[in-house]
Amino acid sequence: AQSVTQPDIHITVSEGASLELRCNYSYGATPYLFWYVQSPGQGLQLLLKYFSGDTLVQGIKGFEAEFKRSQSSFNLRKPSVHWSDAAEYFCAVGEKGGGNKLTFGTGTQLKVEL
């Protein structure tokens, strides 16, 4: 069965600093990978996704992520964090075919200090 691990429950960074959120997955084949962001009391918004091809993917709001098959990782990065980036971030792995079901990690809560 597929699984996702986000080892950092909470991360605090200063505004303007760089950010990296870690995500490791377990899946038997080449996965579909996603990063979502959730603001308090809201649903999830897709930041970026990886299906195939270039292992460095660009997303919205200046985020990017790199798929590393050898490390089973899909870490999210941003070179300069803004206070509005404070939110919960979820990594997810998708099941190919069938119901396109997603398995989510436990999330990383990002706090941005001004």
Added chain:
Amino acid sequence: EADIYQTPRYLVIGTGKKITLECSQTMGHDKMYWYQQDPGMELHLIHYSYGVNSTEKGDLSSESTVSRIRTEHFPLTLESARPSHTSQYLCASSDRLAGYEQYFGPGTRLTVT
């Protein structure tokens, strides 16, 4: 504008009441999903549907039921609410042509007293 809607956004209800959480999408997606999310926790899939008249239970056991009579509508029902049902419920939809990503509604925060 294509979107996914959930109503109500917030619901406080007493134990034993029957409730229905509404979810509608205007994107024509064939697949729809219900997730349960406790504060600060991951999302757990409780129901999904491949299309009209198709429903399946998800990975997390739930006392709720769902129906899919129309493509755009995927309501979730609790016949007798209990305090253990207090949670946030998120609805999502996807489609192969949409690139497999799931689009989420804003969620319903349910509190059972």
